[in-house]
Amino acid sequence: MSVAKFTLQQEIQALYSNHHGWLYAWLRKKLSCSYRAADLTQDIFVRLLCREEPILIQEPRAFLTTVAKRLLANHWRREQFERIYLEALAQAPQGLAPSPEERAILLETLLEIDRVLEGLPPLVKRTFLHAQLDGMSQAEIATELSISITTVKRYLLRACTQCYFGLALS
Structure with missing residues (x-):
């Protein structure tokens, strides 16, 4: 030691x-x-x-x-x-x-996603979650959040970068 x-x-x-x-x-x-x-x-x-x-x-x-x-x-x-x-x-x-085991895994996964996305603005998080969890297209997200498709792309890039580096540090 x-x-x-x-x-x-x-x-x-x-x-x-x-x-x-x-x-x-x-x-x-x-x-x-x-x-x-x-x-x-x-x-x-x-x-x-x-x-x-x-x-x-x-x-x-x-x-x-x-x-x-x-x-x-x-x-x-x-x-x-x-x-x-x-x-x-x-x-x-x-x-x-889902079974109790699946529920526990899903909950841990959601908590890990939240941890990785921590620090991002709420609109960036929502954009990412709409794309990843809801399966929405970029155009659908833009309409839903009243932002441009270019902004949706920028937000998705920001969130994906955060995920990549957040998981790399774990």
């Missing part, structure tokens, strides 16, 4: 020892659920352990709050996706409903 990795582990161990209880209480208050708070608290420290570079924290609680807020945003986005997905499944004919 390198000296840098050992130092990072010691730093995170001290952070865990000194601030785990505070972070757990903070998350429990935000989530109103002790189980989710415990899971997210552990997720935060696991993510920190996976880092390669030192953290060099001046204000530990401010740092942990920032990390926790990001994780909470991801958590709430995932819950929203699950709710929307389950509502869509409920409206599908009974014989076409």
Whole structure:
């Protein structure tokens, strides 16, 4: 084990020892659920352990709050996706409903697409999703979104580039 990795582990161990209880209480208050708070608290420290570079924290609680807020945003986005997905499944004919395994794979795929497209403007995302998920032509997308076909092409190129580089970094 390198000296840098050992130092990072010691730093995170001290952070865990000194601030785990505070972070757990903070998350429990935000989530109103002790189980989710415990899971997210552990997720935060696991993510920190996976880092390669030192953290060099001046204000530990401010740092942990920032990390926790990001994780909470991801958590709430995932819950929203699950709710929307389950509502869509409920409206599908009974014989076409996917198995629980297929549902889990589909949900993970949707979350991965959302993660890769994160940071793109909403109109660029909608253009991409209309093309990829709805199978709409560029002309149909242009009409639906009240934009030009040239803009549709530009948006699709931007979204595809984001997907390519987003998946390459995963």
